[in-house]
Amino acid sequence: MDKIEILKRLQEEHKIIRNNITLANQRVNDLAVMSAASAIGVGMVFSSNGSLQGKPEKSQKAIDYIYDGLNRHFAFEEEYLPPLIEPAIMQGLKAEHEVIRAKLEKARSALTDIRMDSLKEEQILSWKNDIWHIMNSIYWTIERHASKEETILREMQKAMEENKTSGVF
Numbered sequence: 001m002d003k004i005e006i007l008k009r010l011q012e013e014h015k016i017i018r019n020n021i022t023l024a025n026q027r028v029n030d031l032a033v034m035s036a037a038s039a040i041g042v043g044m045v046f047s048s049n050g051s052l053q054g055k056p057e058k059s060q061k062a063i064d065y066i067y068d069g070l071n072r073h074f075a076f077e078e079e080y081l082p083p084l085i086e087p088a089i090m091q092g093l094k095a096e097h098e099v100i101r102a103k104l105e106k107a108r109s110a111l112t113d114i115r116m117d118s119l120k121e122e123q124i125l126s127w128k129n130d131i132w133h134i135m136n137s138i139y140w141t142i143e144r145h146a147s148k149e150e151t152i153l154r155e156m157q158k159a160m161e162e163n164k165t166s167g168v169f
């Protein structure tokens with residue numbers, strides 16, 4: 001795969017990731033709000049027996065979807081970027097990949113480990129707020145990481161174009 005193909009693929013994947021993380025963020029927060037409202041009996045009841053079965057599962061699916069997509073993207077970057085960028089910068093990007101993975105795992109366990117029936121109302125509301133904060137933090141960490149990479153990619157592209165006009169390639 002040549003440099004241009006790598007750059008194009010990464011730019012395309014970033015568009016998809018940005019879109020997916022926005023959707024996952026909304027979905028997880030909506031489901032958390034519904035689960036909390038249902039658990040404390042506010043507004044709507046979501047099943048005849050008041051069961052919350054299935055909702056945290058749906059949120060986990062949204063997280064897993066993002067997690068799998070990001071892991072494939074990170075693996076691609078970690079394989080194809082090292083020959084193209086400075087090792088210290090690559091180390092920094094890899095460290096950020098780990099931070100993002102850890103945050104997604106934290107979100108997953110916040111959704112998986114919850115047992116609504118054993119919680120008081122204020123604990124349920126605080127769980128819902130925690131989910132919001134965790135998802136918000138994931139969103140901005142990915143956004144900052146992607147922006148940083150895009151700056152690097154733009155510089156690579158510029159250097160390639162300059163080299164082309166100066167006859168290096």
Ligand SMILES: [Fe+2]
Nearest residue numbers: 074077093149
């Ligand atoms: Fe990355």
Ligand SMILES: [Fe+2]
Nearest residue numbers: 073077146149
């Ligand atoms: Fe990336």
